Amino acid sequence: MVFEEKITHLKTWLGKQPKALKQGISVLLVLGLVVGGFSFVKAQNACAVAVNGQVVAVVQDQTKAETVVNSLIKENQTKGTNVKPLQSITYQTTEKNNNVISEEELKELLAEELTFEATASGIKVNNGLKVAVRDKATAEKVLEELKNEYKLGPEFTVAFRETVNVVNVPVETSKILSLEDAIKRLKGESGVPRYHTVKEGETLWDIANKFNVSPEELQAANPNFTPERMQIGQKIKMVGVADPLINVEAMAEKTVKEETALPQQMRKNSTLPFGQSRVVQKAEHGLKEVTYKIIAVNGLEIEREVVNVNVIKEAKPLIVERSAQTMVASRGARPSGAIISPFGQRNGRMHTGVDLAKSYGTPVGAYNSGSVVRAGWYGAYGNCVDINHGNGVVTRYAHLSTISVNVGQSVEKGQSIGKVGSTGRSTGPHLHFEVIVNGTPRNPVGYI
Ligand SMILES: [Zn+2]
Structure with a gap:
């Protein structure tokens, strides 16, 4: 049935009713029109979203806007706890116009506009906040991995040279680092190692390429280094490396057996003719047990002190007698x-x-x-x-x-x-x- 037909039917039906009823129905119709009209106008309204009092977008309704904000908070909860936006977000009713954007568009826009803050675990070095990670467990793992990295062997004990502690801090979520990034940051800004140990077949150019520096820069950082005579195991100082924020000291006492060098003794013998010499005794290696106290910082040995030497076998020196006349x-x-x-x-x-x-x-x-x-x-x-x-x-x-x-x-x-x-x-x-x-x-x- 079309609308006009409905009206015609209504008119015919009304004509048959008593006057009082007619009036009552008319009132009801007017009321209906008013309520209907009001709900029609209301449907034409929208919600303006304001950040720090500045309208940034218009969406269909407030519930949709709140859903978007909540989903952004939820996403930031991977970074820490008590996540909240640093800006105030307010909603107001506005007239619907052509600028109404979708939830997806609003999310993209708010992700740009808003900064979130969370409670995270900060690592303080000598009382200065250096990095922040998600929680205490992550912070402790960062510190443990840092120590393990520079623990040169099972016999080493490791400790930080600085005072290091973990505290709860409110921090912008964009500044909260992952475990890996936090370790890199503490080791030195770029994560590039301070020294590179030359591997078999490597050239200076390979190393320069690997760390994104020029061979000239590398050469300048290592003035005593001759590229043509590079040795496997040789340590090359790297460039573009920031100082580490935490220094790990490893210490151990290590006992090793060492063959002693072949000693030589020269004796003058005035009975030998000019320029002549003779071997009086052949040399034999000795053996000793040496205990070293080794201190390394960030994996690099800085001190090696002999704390004990235990001679297992004395070396026999090579004894050569020479004519006294050569000893001028x-x-x-x-x-x-x-x-x-x-x-x-x-x-x-x-x-x-x-x-x-x-x-x-x-x-x-x-x-x-x-x-x-x-x-x-x-x-x-x-x-x-x-x-x-x-x-x-x-x-x-x-x-x-x-x-x-x-x-x-x-x-x-x-x-x-x-x-x-x-x-x-x-x-x-x-x-x-x-x-x-x-x-x-x-x-x-x-x-x-
Ligand atoms: Zn010197």
Whole structure:
């Protein structure tokens, strides 16, 4: 039945009714029209969503807007607890117009407009908030993994060098990091390792590529490093690495069996003709058990101290007798290599020797004949050898990778006493060479 037909029927039916009833029905009809009209107007209304009092969008109704806000809060709950928007959100009725947007559009828009805050677990280093993660369990896992990463072996105990604690903090959800990102941040902004250990077949260019730096930058950060002579296991300083926010110190006492070097002894024998020598005794390796106290920071050994040496088997020195006439005093020979850091003041500190450019593993020759007065770890010098040449002259060879002489042993001019390394406080393989005259370091250049 169409509308007009309905009306016609109604009119016909009304005509048949008594007057009072007619009036009553008319009132009802008018009322109906008013209510109907009102609900029609109401359906034409919409809801304006305001952020900090500024209308940002119009949606169909408030319930829809609230659903969107709640779903955004729910999504942020993966970041922490007590999630709430930092801005105030208000709703007001407005006239429906062509600008009504969908729930999806509103969600996208509010995700941009709103910032959420949550209660998270903050990691404080020396009382400064450094990173925030979801909860206490995650924060503790971050710290545990950081320690484990730098625990160099089961015998090591690890501790943070700084005061570290975990506290509840309100923080913007966009600043709450995942477990992996929090670890990276604490290790240094970019997550790039501070040192790279050279692997088989790797070139400087491979390494530069891998860490997104130029070979020139790498070369500049490692001035003593010769790309053509790169060694497997060699440590290269990386560039573009921020300082770590937490430093992990690992400490252990380690006992290792070490073969002692083959000592040599030279004796003068005035009965031997000029230039002649003879072996009096063949050398035999000794064996010792050495206990080291090792301290490493962020996986890099900084200190190795001998705490105990237990000689299991004494070494037998090679004893050679030489004609006394070959033992004439001769001028010393400074180990070869360009001087990359001279003797004298350096960064406000006295550099007591010269740094010579030499590749890792290059044999180091004694400056002159003499007797070994030090052969072992010596603090910042790392593996270090001192040779006493008599007349108050001692030469020192530092940062060696290996030492092949023992204290008390006699050496000849140029005889190998060890190999170039980067032990102790050293930024790369080189030889630190000192000439000490009557206890005072002198410029070795004057002694060449
Ligand atoms: Zn030096």
